[in-house]
Amino acid sequence: MKANIICGAILLVIVGIFWSQRDYEDPLVGIFPDMVLIVLAVLGAAILAHGILRGDRTSTLGVRELNWRRLGAAIALVVGWSLALGMVGFTISGIVAFMIMALMVREGRPTIRNVVQDFVVALVVVISCFFIFTRVLVVPLPVSTLIGM
Structure with missing residues (x-):
């Protein structure tokens, strides 16, 4: 289809x-x-x-074949992230899930610079989302049951 x-x-x-x-x-x-x-x-x-x-x-120029293994890994990551929200909270689970997803979509072997860059972007995006939801929209996000933050 x-x-x-x-x-x-x-x-x-x-x-x-x-x-x-x-x-x-x-x-x-x-x-x-x-x-x-x-x-x-x-x-x-x-x-x-x-x-x-x-x-x-329609043009299929630039469209690649679907990699079912990578799709399954991405779905498993999202399910794992949603399960981890209650245990380790939004910020920690969000940063870890963002990092894993960034490494999954990167083609080739990542360099140290790529990993540091992905970590900084993950930190900024997740912390920004945290503050927007908790301070501006006043929506509580899940906190960690293990470490209490």
């Missing part, structure tokens, strides 16, 4: 799942989430229509 057809169908299924789970006490609370779901549904339908109507005529 075409990637656009699969992507559009998955997006529409996800939107349908979230739409069916809506349960708002106050109708004004759901305005923004509903608008996001509607936009995602329109985009999913457009991607699906593009995949059906364009077929094989």
Whole structure:
């Protein structure tokens, strides 16, 4: 099957799942989430229509064959990260997962400079997300049950 057809169908299924789970006490609370779901549904339908109507005529220049082993490793990493959130907290698990993912997507053997650069980027991104969620949006993030931070 075409990637656009699969992507559009998955997006529409996800939107349908979230739409069916809506349960708002106050109708004004759901305005923004509903608008996001509607936009995602329109985009999913457009991607699906593009995949059906364009077929094989789209360019595949630069598209590589899917590496199922790397995809499985990425899925296992995301599942492991979500399980580690409760044990070691958002910051530590986020930095470790970011580093592992950065090493997975890097082609060839990484140099010390690459690893240090990836670590600095991981540190900045995760700490920035932590402060944005906890200080600006006032959303609590998981803390470590092992070390308490």
